[in-house]
Amino acid sequence: MLDIFDWMNNLGVSVAIRESVWMSPLVNVAHLVALVMFVGAVLIVDLKLVGNDEGTPVAAIARGAEKWFLWGFFLLFVTGVPQLISNALREYYSVFFWFKMAMMVVALIFTFTIRRRVSLAAEGTVAAGTRKLVGAVSILLWASVAIPARLIGLFT
Amino acid sequence: MAELLLPLRQLFEYFDAFESSIAIRESQYLYPGLLTAHVVALTMFAGLILMMDLRLIGVGNMQTPFSQLQRRLFPYQMVGMAFSVITGLALVYAQPMRFFVNIFFWVKMFMMALAGLNALAFHYLTYNSVSRWDKDPILPPAARLAGALGLALWVGVVVSGRLIAYNWFQ
Numbered sequence: 469m470l471d472i473f474d475w476m477n478n479l480g481v482s483v484a485i486r487e488s489v490w491m492s493p494l495v496n497v498a499h500l501v502a503l504v505m506f507v508g509a510v511l512i513v514d515l516k517l518v519g520n521d522e523g524t525p526v527a528a529i530a531r532g533a534e535k536w537f538l539w540g541f542f543l544l545f546v547t548g549v550p551q552l553i554s555n556a557l558r559e560y561y562s563v564f565f566w567f568k569m570a571m572m573v574v575a576l577i578f579t580f581t582i583r584r585r586v587s588l589a590a591e592g593t594v595a596a597g598t599r600k601l602v603g604a605v606s607i608l609l610w611a612s613v614a615i616p617a618r619l620i621g622l623f624t
Numbered sequence: 625m626a627e628l629l630l631p632l633r634q635l636f637e638y639f640d641a642f643e644s645s646i647a648i649r650e651s652q653y654l655y656p657g658l659l660t661a662h663v664v665a666l667t668m669f670a671g672l673i674l675m676m677d678l679r680l681i682g683v684g685n686m687q688t689p690f691s692q693l694q695r696r697l698f699p700y701q702m703v704g705m706a707f708s709v710i711t712g713l714a715l716v717y718a719q720p721m722r723f724f725v726n727i728f729f730w731v732k733m734f735m736m737a738l739a740g741l742n743a744l745a746f747h748y749l750t751y752n753s754v755s756r757w758d759k760d761p762i763l764p765p766a767a768r769l770a771g772a773l774g775l776a777l778w779v780g781v782v783v784s785g786r787l788i789a790y791n792w793f794q
Contacts, residue, residue: 489792497786500663504782508671512685515700523696528687536675536684611664618663622656 470560477556485554492554499547503614506540509533510610513587517603521596530587558624564616571616575609636720648718655718662711666785669704670778672697677778680771682762689758690767694751727793732784739777746770 476482485491513530552559559565586594586602639645648654678684679693716723723729750766757763763771 493787493790496789497783500786501779501782504667504670504779505674506671507667508673508675511668511671511700512675512697516696519696523692524688529685532685532687533675536678614664614667615660618660619656622659 473556473560476553479553481550482553482556485550492551495547495550499544499551502540502543502547505536506544507610507614509536509540510606513583514603514606517587517599517606519603525591526599527588527590530584559620562620562624564619564623568613568616568620571609571612575606575613578606578609633724636724639717640720642717645717645720648714655715658711658714658718662708662715665704665707665711666782669701669708670782672701672704673774673778676701677771677775680763680767681775682768682771686761690763691754691758694754722791723788726788726791728784728787728790732781732788735777735780735784739774739781742770742773742777746774 485495510533512533513526516526516529583602583606586599648658675685676690676693676697679686679688679690685693716729746767750764750770753764757767762768
C-alpha cells in the first residue's frame with residue numbers, strides 16, 4: 469500500500485500541484501464549496517426524516533435532492549483526488565485520512581441501501597421511530613466523514 | 625486610509641494581548657477544535673441556505689412550496705449560523721492580528737454584510753407576498769434575484785473564508 473501512495477506522491481501532476489502557488493488553494497476552495505452543496509443535499513432529507521411528518525412527503529424531497537447529492541459527491545471526488553495524490557505520503561501516515569475513508573464507505577453503503585429505502589418508501593409504510601433513527605444515523609455518519617477530513621491538515 | 629483604520633487596528637491589538645487570546649492561540653487542541661467546529665457549522669448553515677436559494681432561483685427542491693421549505697429549514701439555519709458566529713468570533717479573538725492584515729478576511733466580512741442585507745430585504749419585502757407565488761415553479765423576479773444574490777454572496781463568503789489560510793497579500 470505504501471508503494472502505491474509513494475507512486476501517487478511522485479506523479480508529475482502531484483509534483484506540479486505541490487509546486488504551484490494557486491493549484492492547491494483552488495482545489496481546496498472548490499472542495500469546500502462542493503462540501504457545502506453536498507451537506508445541504510444530505511441535510512434537507514435527513515432533517516425531514518428526523519423532523520415532523522407534515523407537508524411534502526419525504527420521498528419527493530429525497531428525489532429532488534438526489535441530483536444535488538450526486539453532483540456534490542462527484543465534485544468532492546474530483547477535487548479530493550488532486551489533494552490525495554499531491555499529499556499522498558501525508559495522507560498515508562494520517563490516521564484521520566484512513567478513518568475518513570472507512571467512514572465514507574460505511575456512509576455510502578448506508579445511504580444507498582437503508583436510507584434510500586426508507587426515504588423513498590410510500591408515506592406511512594415506515595414507522596416514525598425508524599425514520600428518525602435513519603435520519604440521525606445518516607447525519608452522524610457524514611459528520612464522521614467531514615470532521616476527521618478537516619483534522620488531516622491540522623495534525624500531521 | 626491608514627489613519628482611518630488606526631482605531632480598528634488598536635482594537636485588534638488590544639484583544640491580541642489578552643491572556644485568554646494567547647491561550648487559545650497557543651493551545652494544541654482548542655484552536656484546531658474551533659476550526660473544525662466552524663467548518664461543520666458553516667456547511668450546515670450554507671448548505672441549507674443553498675438548498676433554499678436553489679428553490680428561489682427555480683432549479684432545485686421544486687416539489688416543496690417555498691414557505692414550507694422556509695419554515696422547515698429556518699431553525700436549523702439559525703442553529704448553524706449561531707455556531708458559525710460563536711466559533712468564528714473565537715477564532716478571530718485568538719489571532720486578531722493575523723486576521724487584521726488579511727485581505728480575504730475583510731472581503732469575507734464585506735460579503736457577509738451584503739448577504740445579510742440581501743436576506744433582510746427578501747424577508748421584509750419580497751416574502752410578504754409569498755402566498756401569491758408560494759407554489760409557482762417560476763417565482764417573481766425579486767425572489768429569483770434574492771436567490772441568485774444569496775447563492776453568489778454565500779459562496780463568496782465560503783471561498784474568501786477558506787482563502788484566509790493563504791496570506792498572499794500582506
